[in-house]
Amino acid sequence: MSDLLERLRERGWRMTSQRRVIAEVLDGDHVHLTADEVHVRATRRLPEISRATVYNTLGELVSLGEVIEVSTDGRAKRYDPNAHRPHQHLVCSGCGTVRDVHPTGNPVADLPAEERFGFTVSEAEITYRGLCPSCT
Amino acid sequence: MSDLLERLRERGWRMTSQRRVIAEVLDGDHVHLTADEVHVRATRRLPEISRATVYNTLGELVSLGEVIEVSTDGRAKRYDPNAHRPHQHLVCSGCGTVRDVHPTGNPVADLPAEERFGFTVSEAEITYRGLCPSCT
């Protein structure tokens, strides 16, 4: 069953067949799909679903805080449903594979006041880069 | 004088008036211009310079390793000439402004072996997000 879907229902999110399919496609661990990949997968279950709806819905899930937007490079953004637990990304420079890794400390707290330049720092995003086993 | 320009000359980079102007515009600390901003500034010194040349040249500087590409969300990429010294970025979620901050430790070393999934981790990119003084 879809945890994401369940959470959205609990939050009173208006449900439609399109939104259900998108939530189901996104649900799971180590899922980092592009909007287009979401659309392709969603189309397999619901052929009439439009790209616009996929984009609108993903944008809404992001502002609801249920999905995280990950820009791996200059390419298409990826969408990560694992928003309920803080984590970081390990990206393979060879094939682009993304793995979730879990934090060992609080990076935000590690930025000393004199390095903040008056900014109100709310989060730190850490991306580790290297080669995965198959690309080594 | 322009350190970037000097380094490029030493590397035998073919010099033209366009490339000189671009290198001069980029040179300095805490410089994080978009391609368009580079083009606007370059045009002040060399009115005929084209956008294509700015994009081509920036791309080349990036592959030469003299400039770092910083993608801040869905906005235009920014170009950071401070590639010779390791540093991190503090990005304003309001206006997209970027500041350089300097590392306090070795983030790569902080990723424990059991979180590496067989990857050979070579670098860690840390991006702090928050609101700058004018956007607070």
Next chain:
DNA sequence: TTAGATGCAAAGCGTTTGCACCCCC
């Protein structure tokens, strides 16, 4: 002399938007 850099314009890609229609609550 000539490989390579430039300018122009058009195309490309990912994403957003305006609007008429449709449907969940």
Next chain:
DNA sequence: GGGGGTGCAAACGCTTTGCATCTAA
């Protein structure tokens, strides 16, 4: 029934590219 969601297509912002022309070495 009404407010919101959906689909379509066109527009959008940023970036890349094809090609003829120029220029640094």
